[in-house]
Amino acid sequence: MSEQRFDALVQQLETQRIDRRTFLVRAVALGASVPAIGAALLRTQPVGAQVATPAAGGPATAAEIGMPGIEHLTTTDKGTIKLYSSWPLTGASEKIGGDSAEAVRLCLEDRGNAAGGFALEYEALDDGIAANNGGWDAGKESENANRVVNDPDAMVYIATYNSGASKISIPILNAAEPPMPMITPQATYPGLTKDTPSNAEGEPEIYYPSGTRNFFRVVPADDIQGPAAANWAFSTLGATKAYVLHDNQLYGAGVATLFRDTFQSLGGEVVGFEPFDPEAPEYQALMTKVADAGPDLVYLGAIVNLNASKLLQDMRALMGPEEVTFLGPDGLVNQDFIEGAGDAAEGAYITFAGVPANTLSTGAGQDYYTRMSERLGEEPDAYATYAYEAAAVVLQAIDVAQAKDRTAILNALAATEGFQGLLGEWSFSDTYDTTATTMSLNVVKDGAITFQEEIAPPAS
């Protein structure tokens, strides 16, 4: 047998390019000795856990991303730190959650699965349940948060996808002693961090019982997105009558409300504002009513796995794209939405916080897009960009803290300033929101989400 080939195999196992079973089969085929195979297997963790590869240098992007002047440590002599994420991974949410988890894995691999002198392990938890078609479940999310809080190796919780789920886990992590940092790549409901007019009673303070903030957001919140969409619809497109539909969830109803309020304050008329039933098989009657109201724009506050594509199909059966414009928020930026709606998706407008992955203008962003697309074999979900960004900023905070200490890492995260990310340069504000406010308007053209222009909320 060849020593080199065996070493290469071990390397592949450690970087998780092959699983343990494949490793075993190939090592035996190479004629490796039993003690050598056993030792290699022992050095690696069981399935699902990532293990440091101190030797790995990582591609150039690792150096380009981050704050200047912070050294990235790939040594692992201090022990192991565990990172968890929590978002739906199965059923209708398979692509959305799966891509984000893959982006976190890619980021960790880029940095040699290590930071601040620690080896890093990553585990993607699922907060969806089968009975809910893979959608998030309050019980499951609370179970995940409690599990992470009680794991002494866990330092940061990268979660959640749904704003409603964040409502549950933020207080759990916040009440821990000391509060544990949590960072979301996807939840955009403003009331989780900010004091806005659309907030419910007591928000955002009710989520932070200890009085210390522990929730970070690398994605711009909807208090920018909803008004920016309304501003574009009224001022640029010239729409005057809007029909607003939403999925009755925290995110969908929230962004729809912000859209409605801004559209009205600009002088537009909202001829209807109502929730739809995300599990209904078809929406003919609903769309008959919408068409009867005679809007020139339909705004849909919903995410892709809540039947948004069927809704668009039934809308287009009655209202052509020349007569009525379709506009939706970033929850729809997903290839599944377009494939599900088929021809009906053509000409649909979607706003997005930042720009879609294929339009990223930074060098690191383009490099990320190329490698993620290759890795997945298809277009990555738009939020996966933020998942990568969230992981990068977390790893940098560990590099700064150089300690297995939740408070130190939290403080390091809070001090993030002038971070060079996939989307450009940004910092955390005093509410721990990203200072980036780039919003893009995208249109579905020939079956692909295509960047059209940058948009902004009305000047107040």
Added chain:
Amino acid sequence: MDFNAALFTQYLIIGIASGALIALIALGYTLVYGIVELINFAHGEVFMMGALFATTVVATVGVTNDSSGVAIVFMAIAALLASMLFSGLLNAGIDRVAYRRLRNAPKLAPLIAAIGISFILQNIAIYWKGSNPITPPSLIPTEYVRYNVLTEWFGLETRIRLRVLDLAVLGVTIPLLIGLTWFVYKTRTGKAMRATAQDRDAAALMGIDVNRTIAYAFLIGGALAGAAGMIAVYYNNSARFQMGFRYGLFAFTAAVLGGIGNLAGSVIGALCIGIVWSMSDGFMSQYIEGWGAGWTPAVIFAVLVLVMIFRPTGLLGEQTVDKV
């Protein structure tokens, strides 16, 4: 807002077409419940598998909306029969593998088995077709997609739409309902089914093969679900692994509403649900501030609760004597 008669008629048309579709599924629930007193929760998924199978059949044969009219009609009928056969055998297969072994177990055991099977079928569907809504291969000629029977055939100047598709749903559903009634009341197997429903032991003593008779009930119920699946996939122009859940729930509700075990009751219950569904989607936000289509399931189940309070056996009553 004023009452709008044209909109009302439009919602009625949509409601009747949706109701007819639900009726086909509801009959499967009722047929099986009537004979083995099992609520087959996997029935919605059998319907869904039928729908997915229909798309595969059409895609494999390769007839599209550009083909000749004869080919399209022939393809539609062939796909309908194929998905009926597929779903019928699937349903009978489930009975053979899971429920038959539990025939004499406590009632809860087959019920839980049914829920388990519905999860298995959903996951098979995800594996098979993915988790996204799929659009079936186009089969309906483009000029018929928006063809309005009222203006084209009768020359009426109206905004009310009655599409060929709406008529097609009724055109398939009504003959199947008549055929089913004829089968249950006029054939030997139908008589055996009614006998088994009345008293399984006595039927066995009279020389009826009870297991085979029950298998027939599953086969026929599944075939109706398969037919509904084929219609649904073209009526909605979309199919997905979870489509069976909501349709199944509505169909089950329809069966209970009409009086479970009662064939005519299921059809009436299904039409009621279809109409309540479209009326609620259409009118509710106009009359109740802050409500809308999102509350439609709540309305449908409120109707069910009211009927159950005042007529616990359903609209037409549970037929205990000749229930099938």
